[in-house]
Amino acid sequence: MIAFERDTSDPAFERIRGDAPLVVSMPHVGIGLPADIAGRLTPQAATLADTDWHLPLVYDFLAALGATVIVATQSRYVIDLNRPPDGSSLYPGMATTGLVPTETFRGEPVWRDAPPTDTQIAERRERWWRPYHDALSEELARLRTRHPRVVLWDAHSIASVLPRFFEGRLPDLNFGTASGASCDLELIHAVLDPVRAQQHYSWVLDGRYKGGHITRHHGRPQDGVHAIQLEMAQAIYMDESAPFALDPALSARLRPLLRACLHRALDWALKG
Numbered sequence: 001m002i003a004f005e006r007d008t009s010d011p012a013f014e015r016i017r018g019d020a021p022l023v024v025s026m027p028h029v030g031i032g033l034p035a036d037i038a039g040r041l042t043p044q045a046a047t048l049a050d051t052d053w054h055l056p057l058v059y060d061f062l063a064a065l066g067a068t069v070i071v072a073t074q075s076r077y078v079i080d081l082n083r084p085p086d087g088s089s090l091y092p093g094m095a096t097t098g099l100v101p102t103e104t105f106r107g108e109p110v111w112r113d114a115p116p117t118d119t120q121i122a123e124r125r126e127r128w129w130r131p132y133h134d135a136l137s138e139e140l141a142r143l144r145t146r147h148p149r150v151v152l153w154d155a156h157s158i159a160s161v162l163p164r165f166f167e168g169r170l171p172d173l174n175f176g177t178a179s180g181a182s183c184d185l186e187l188i189h190a191v192l193d194p195v196r197a198q199q200h201y202s203w204v205l206d207g208r209y210k211g212g213h214i215t216r217h218h219g220r221p222q223d224g225v226h227a228i229q230l231e232m233a234q235a236i237y238m239d240e241s242a243p244f245a246l247d248p249a250l251s252a253r254l255r256p257l258l259r260a261c262l263h264r265a266l267d268w269a270l271k272g
């Protein structure tokens, strides 16, 4: 039996520790807003429409796999945990949102008045961004002392139609490996086996979404840490309009495929 410890000691994240060579990160599921920040949001931003809704419920099997799970508590409007700390663009030349977003995915303003200053952004980075990344580094290092290779799975979801970012409808499952730099090729092929074997969900590898800062920074195959980002179209498990309800039938249909992918990842890591 593996004992699971639910750690809520840092306000920036919740953590469940497991002993398997698998860490799952959920940087955009938070809906928390410090009071001084909540009062500054426009009504459009206050719906938190750009949240990666319900991922802990969709991935409800992780603790049973022995995975370590790190889940953000705060909204991405406080600070985006999947952006570089210096605020540089993830996708130069293409539309993207920044370290502290000024526009929603639909192009509406996030802030009622002036956007946060550089000093305020630096404060948010120390209070919310850094502890999340420190926890990721700490768990990956802890598991590397027990296993020669560890998989980091960065879990995301996004509305399926967002003309500001992409044409038409996003594929259902968007796997990202920083164009092959963030993990061993054998790992991504193992993960894609069950995806290739099904017909229901469309998918792409290193398409529009190739992995954000978490995948690119923490994924270091040469050091035994292999990172994959999965960006899912929200339409495959929930209602994309407010109040953004989970669809139990759709999520029940999706869950076995996700579990199969994570199982493959774990099997690959344990084989090393």
Ligand SMILES: [Zn+2]
Residues within 6 Å of the ligand: 027, 028, 052, 155, 156, 157
């Ligand atoms: Zn996300």
